Amino acid sequence: MSTDVVIVGGGVIGLSLAWQLAGQGRDVTVLDKQQTGREASWAGAGILPPGHSPGARTSFDQLRALSVGMWLEFSKQLLSETGIDNGYRHCGGLTVTLEDESCEAYRAEWMSEGVELEDLNGEGLRYHEPNLSEKIEDGFRLPNLCQVRNPRHLQALSTACRQRGVDLRCDEPVEQIMQADGRISAVKTRSGSLSADQFCFTAGAWTGRLLNASGYSLPIVPVRGQIVLYRTEKPLIRHVIEVGKRYLVPREDGRLLVGSTEEHVGYEKINTDLAIAELKKFAIKLIPTLKSVDVEKTWAGLRPMSQTGSPFLGLLPGIDNAYVAAGHFRAGLQTSPATALVMKQLMCGEEPSLNLQDFAINMTHVVESAS
Ligand SMILES: Cc1cc2nc3c(=O)[nH]c(=O)nc-3n(C[C@H](O)[C@H](O)[C@H](O)COP(=O)(O)OP(=O)(O)OC[C@H]3O[C@@H](n4cnc5c(N)ncnc54)[C@H](O)[C@@H]3O)c2cc1C
Known part of the structure; x- marks a missing residue:
């Protein structure tokens, strides 16, 4: 079977990205080892701290500030697409x-x-x-601190993804990553292999372990x-x-x-x-x-x-169709809207709204952590 994009891991990062890509008319399949949205994204407290782009000193502060500006509209959009209130509130x-x-x-x-x-x-x-x-x-x-109710947000996201035509496949752990000619050709689950033009690994705390099987180990614990x-x-x-x-x-x-x-x-x-x-x-x-x-x-x-202190957002070095968006530690909920936006831009060949250099994966990351 083949599709445009395979996203491995249906937490808040993977589902937000799937929603963005499906909005661009891409055929997207999300594979999760269990029900989507049941790991860190479900467990989190949903605190959405404020941000201020002009004063943001680090790239991470920029990512947070970009997200802060997106949460209200994003929540309204999910409500209008699904009828589910994700509990986004301006509580202070x-x-x-x-x-x-x-x-x-x-x-x-x-x-x-x-x-x-x-x-x-x-x-x-x-x-x-x-x-x-x-x-x-x-x-x-x-x-200006806000909050969201994670389980409701995840429910709204998965419903909206399905309505946009995303194929959400639960209980399908990716077990193997197949490579050929500097590209990923397919991923294997117990029910078969799935090929795609692009792959994005959004498996949260499992991302490093999963990529390890292909000789790429990212320092994510x-x-x-x-x-x-x-x-x-x-x-x-x-x-x-x-x-x-x-x-x-x-x-x-x-x-x-x-x-x-x-x-x-x-x-x-x-x-x-x-x-x-x-x-x-x-x-x-x-x-x-x-x-x-x-x-x-x-x-x-x-x-x-x-372990670098920033999430990884970008291409896997040496593989021109494999992306990673993982390692958000304590801030994956708050930065998910902007993460999904910039990853969608990157994967669609558009200019990302932020400079992603500080989030890029370089050979040192993958080699040092694999050795
Ligand atoms: C107690 C707690 C409190 C938190 N509070 C906040 C907060 O207030 N604000 C905030 O912004 N963040 C908070 N966080 C952090 C936030 O929850 C995470 O940064 C975020 O959920 C990460 O999202 P993710 O999609 O990368 O990972 P996850 O939600 O863990 O999703 C990864 C997905 O990948 C799937 N997967 C793994 N391996 C495979 C495989 N081999 N094949 C297929 N699928 C696979 C998993 O089943 C899972 O669904 C908190 C986290 C915790 C634990």
Whole structure:
């Protein structure tokens, strides 16, 4: 069987790209080893931080800023195509100092990027969030921080992809990559082989391992993150509240996510008693009334961490029809719209909206990680 484009991995990156390419009239097939959108993209908290293109210092900041400008329209478009509300909301965020974990470095970073920010003392913080602990005295507000509900976004994306004619094939792990004459000719799954003009590998934390089978190993490793979910009758907070790398994310229906850990434990996607206890303790320090609230659920996901510090977006060196978009670590949801846009542009021979040099894969990456 043959198609225009095969995308390997149907997480938020693969599905957003499939949606973009199908919008250009391409025949697209997405292969996933299970149901689409059930790995990191499902597990994530859906925090969409603000951005500011003119102040963006790094290529990654540019990618985030480009995405920030796309989320509202993208969500409206998905709603009109599918009738599914992905939960994109302009909720705002508070970053606070908790005990010895200061918010000062984060304040300085946002300010140097020129992102709108409001300094707050304890009284100001509790004006916005009356349930915040009386012990918290320092912080700031990011009025333009937003959020999306990952499972709903993924559901909207896969529905929209199908409606645009994308062939979404679940339970079809790619087992082998066939090469001939400096190109990928086909990928093999247990139900046969599939050839295409172009291939894009968007297999998240599994991307390096998958490419390894063809002698290409990208330095992308899994980093486990655990989440605790509380549920209350009414929301206890409205803003996302962040302390360093940990956070509380409120949903409109009273659910409250508490995250997260960063654990280098390979592909072991489980919860541990210790991490869950620490996340609960953290949440109660911020919102003491959570002490009497039951936990509804816990889960874990594997973030795809690129060891270069940036995701890989571009061609595999030496192969002129194989692309990679992977390694987004803690930011794959927030940067997915712009990632899909620039990858679509690259794959369709258009000038990308961003300079992708800092995301390019060079021979050193693949050789060093393979050896
Ligand atoms: C706890 C947690 C909290 C997070 N919070 C946020 C947040 O608030 N904001 C944010 O922006 N990001 C967040 N992230 C990060 C974000 O979720 C990831 O960066 C993003 O989901 C990566 O998307 P992906 O499509 O590359 O990978 P994935 O979603 O992991 O998708 C990869 C897909 O490839 C498939 N696959 C793998 N191997 C094969 C194969 N051999 N053949 C076929 N298919 C294959 C998998 O089944 C999977 O569906 C969080 C992540 C975690 C775990």
